[in-house]
Amino acid sequence: MANVIDFSKDSETVARALIGTTVLIDGVGGRIVETEAYDREDPASHSFSGPTPRNAVMFGPPGRVYVYRSYGIHWCLNFVCREEGHGAGVLIRAIEPTHGIDRMRERRGVEDVRLLCSGPGRLCQAMGVTRDFNGLPLDAPPFELIVPGRRAKTVSGPRIGISKAIDVPWRFGLAGSMYVSRPFR
């Protein structure tokens, strides 16, 4: 089991394993360089207060996509993990663009490759992620995951933009990457 992601593991493990993995939607995307883990027993998680219409997908089978609206403006992309019914997930915060860069430039309206996907809202705009993707399985088109043979070197730190559990170091990044949304220290 070296070149697939085991989404039945806990969110921290999956968040680490995803660093370095390439994710494509209709052939557009790149290498994941930043993730954050969320869990049912986690005050900062959407699933903390139990199932609601919005977070229903988080309580479904692992290996699916959970998409939500952020600040009424942006979309954010998550992968569901742990066993069905648990309510855990991993937020994809940044990717290094490698496939379909021109397509992403069109959708974002910016030239600088560093600004295409360095943030959860930005990468969703670049990859065309909307509510329509909510609940879709990751092992079927339009999704494609390409897991590298060897494990990427990761760094970790506190999560961004939350007001609860602010000290939990469940933000992970590819060491030395210049495509993360904010530097690690």
Next chain:
DNA sequence: TCGAAGATTAGCT
């Protein structure tokens, strides 16, 4: 029904 908060970003000082 009402209202407050939010896993963000871009643009300006």
Next chain:
DNA sequence: GCTAATCTTCGAT
């Protein structure tokens, strides 16, 4: 560094 933009969600009334 600070703040406006923008609107859905959910718990409380």
